[in-house]
Amino acid sequence: MSGWILEVKNLRTEFLTEDGAIPAVDGITWRLNRGETLALVGESGCGKSVTSLSIMGLLPEHGRIATGEILLGGKDLCKNSETEWMKVRGNEIAMIFQEPMTSLNPVLSIGEQMTEGLRKHRKMSRQKADQEAIKALELVGFPRAKEMMKEYPHQLSGGMRQRVMIAMAMVMNPKVLIADEPTTALDVTIQAQILELMRKVKEDLETSILLITHDLGVVAEMADRVVVMYAGQIVEEADVKELFLHPSHPYTDGLLKAVPSLEEEQTRLYSISGTVPLMSDLPTGCRFAPRCQRVMEKCLQAEPKLFQVHENHYARCFLYENPFEGDKR
Amino acid sequence: MQPAIETKKAVQTVRKGQSPFQLALKRFMKNKMALVGLGFLILIIFVSVGAPLFTDHDPSYSDLYNVDAEPSSTHLLGTNDSGQDVFARLLYGGRISLLIGFITMLLTVAIGGFLGALAGYYGGWLDMIVMRVTDILLTLPTTLTVLFLTAIFQTDEWVLIIALAVTTWPNTARIIRGEFLSLREQEYILSAKAIGCSGTRIIFRHMLPNTLAPLVVNATLLVAVMITVESALSFLGFGVPPTVPTWGNMLKEAQDISVLTDQPWLWIPPGLLVTLTVLSINFIGDGLRDAFDTKATRR
Numbered sequence: 001m002s003g004w005i006l007e008v009k010n011l012r013t014e015f016l017t018e019d020g021a022i023p024a025v026d027g028i029t030w031r032l033n034r035g036e037t038l039a040l041v042g043e044s045g046c047g048k049s050v051t052s053l054s055i056m057g058l059l060p061e062h063g064r065i066a067t068g069e070i071l072l073g074g075k076d077l078c079k080n081s082e083t084e085w086m087k088v089r090g091n092e093i094a095m096i097f098q099e100p101m102t103s104l105n106p107v108l109s110i111g112e113q114m115t116e117g118l119r120k121h122r123k124m125s126r127q128k129a130d131q132e133a134i135k136a137l138e139l140v141g142f143p144r145a146k147e148m149m150k151e152y153p154h155q156l157s158g159g160m161r162q163r164v165m166i167a168m169a170m171v172m173n174p175k176v177l178i179a180d181e182p183t184t185a186l187d188v189t190i191q192a193q194i195l196e197l198m199r200k201v202k203e204d205l206e207t208s209i210l211l212i213t214h215d216l217g218v219v220a221e222m223a224d225r226v227v228v229m230y231a232g233q234i235v236e237e238a239d240v241k242e243l244f245l246h247p248s249h250p251y252t253d254g255l256l257k258a259v260p261s262l263e264e265e266q267t268r269l270y271s272i273s274g275t276v277p278l279m280s281d282l283p284t285g286c287r288f289a290p291r292c293q294r295v296m297e298k299c300l301q302a303e304p305k306l307f308q309v310h311e312n313h314y315a316r317c318f319l320y321e322n323p324f325e326g327d328k329r
Numbered sequence: 330m331q332p333a334i335e336t337k338k339a340v341q342t343v344r345k346g347q348s349p350f351q352l353a354l355k356r357f358m359k360n361k362m363a364l365v366g367l368g369f370l371i372l373i374i375f376v377s378v379g380a381p382l383f384t385d386h387d388p389s390y391s392d393l394y395n396v397d398a399e400p401s402s403t404h405l406l407g408t409n410d411s412g413q414d415v416f417a418r419l420l421y422g423g424r425i426s427l428l429i430g431f432i433t434m435l436l437t438v439a440i441g442g443f444l445g446a447l448a449g450y451y452g453g454w455l456d457m458i459v460m461r462v463t464d465i466l467l468t469l470p471t472t473l474t475v476l477f478l479t480a481i482f483q484t485d486e487w488v489l490i491i492a493l494a495v496t497t498w499p500n501t502a503r504i505i506r507g508e509f510l511s512l513r514e515q516e517y518i519l520s521a522k523a524i525g526c527s528g529t530r531i532i533f534r535h536m537l538p539n540t541l542a543p544l545v546v547n548a549t550l551l552v553a554v555m556i557t558v559e560s561a562l563s564f565l566g567f568g569v570p571p572t573v574p575t576w577g578n579m580l581k582e583a584q585d586i587s588v589l590t591d592q593p594w595l596w597i598p599p600g601l602l603v604t605l606t607v608l609s610i611n612f613i614g615d616g617l618r619d620a621f622d623t624k625a626t627r628r
Contacts, residue, residue, distance in 0.1 A: 056523055058519060058523060085525075086525045086527055087525065088525070089522065089523055089524065089525035090524035090526075091525055094523070094524075095523040097520055097523075098516075102515060102516040102517060103517055104517055104520070105517040105535050107348065107539055107541075108534070108535070108538070116524055117524045120524075120530075121525060152347065154349065155347070168524070
């Protein structure tokens, strides 16, 4: 399968606590195609961000990858030494963080931060790196890119900083761009600009994007394929249209219902009852069973695996245990 | 509150390329007390370093025919009991006192800053070791330790400098470690890691400049402390050897009750200089702290 650029196989990331090792990501498997945008969706604490940090090799001190492989172009990143990691980070995989206001170093000029990766990974001279950085800043829509190179983060607004972050990631022309909630901290108007920009950049440079978000609007706008996560597991995986038209897992269904609609008048916004279970105290059987509206006897006893619902559409739910039976199309 | 910050930002965008340090410098330049302190300190440094320009006397030459002379046109501040010119000793003494103050500060900041940065960034066993060493050193009374060290080794200004640096770096190390512990959790450090920066680059390029504010303030105040400690130790006879002119050694003359009462020109000028120098350094330190503290000025 040469089309896959990044493959996560059976990844399990644990955090060492006083009660032993607690998994935050529990055996997830997905692939990212070249030039594709894959969205990782789920509530807070479902393991989205931990997945991205695992891929970057930037887990906090007490976190570790217990089992699984992260294959980038066929090479397992989990086996990397720290020096090898440094060659991957920023160079082959770049990342955009959630908080543009705090993601730029306040004491370094924009130019300094923009050219850091180029000078390190590409061994460019200062002038050459400056030229590249100015080009990237122009690409993300700064007409006065040259002057901006000498400016400092406190002189820029949140939206501008996020554009700088994108330029900084894209200047390296990475194979994979991880965007961890890139628009969450921004105004709605700026959000649309940033998404538009990411899409443009992706098309220009043919980068694959791993989009981590809890905003289904962003997913609909950006993604080609969607992986829905719940309590450290993948509960549903499908193409974006398929997912929005035929949400199969009751959790996904709930998420979509919780999006306010303009067409019908709702007195009260739908919400999924209950809360995400603690990873240290998971229910037996299906992890979603205590909150599920279509819970069955079986769900409380055994954990479902990912069943195929339709072509390229999988759901971790016993409703789809018999092939295509639950598919009401 | 919010709009005020916004307007400020807009104004700053027009004046382009101002680093946080340039902004701090601008704020510092508005602080009158600090500027007076800075001016006085520069004057003292100029007069001490350029001592030969202001006096023809050799500070260590003993004119034995002319001991304990009163101030006159040849000896502006008279001579001491060895017949040395007090004015010359005052100027040349400033060199040693300031040298001890500045070199000790530099050493302290280098050792303390380096170890504190490593401990704060890497944590783990390295942090353990550094912190335990600082714990032990902080239990030792500084003055006593320096007395002990200078007593074992011959007294020489460099022994004093090293002894002082060895005993004072733990404070600086703790300050920097604390700063690094909080900086380490900042998103921009994670983002620097995500670019592929090495540990050393993150420490020295990304984190250290962010600790410059507390580091500079600490360093400035250290100079003042070191000058006082030098005078105190020399006064007690455990600092720089008595033959070397320093302000502390000159104050030592006041141990003699007759000097104290009858020859005030021997001890008042060095005493005054120590006080004024320390005071002006402290003003500079306060000014720097206010200049760096954006929260206090953005009100």
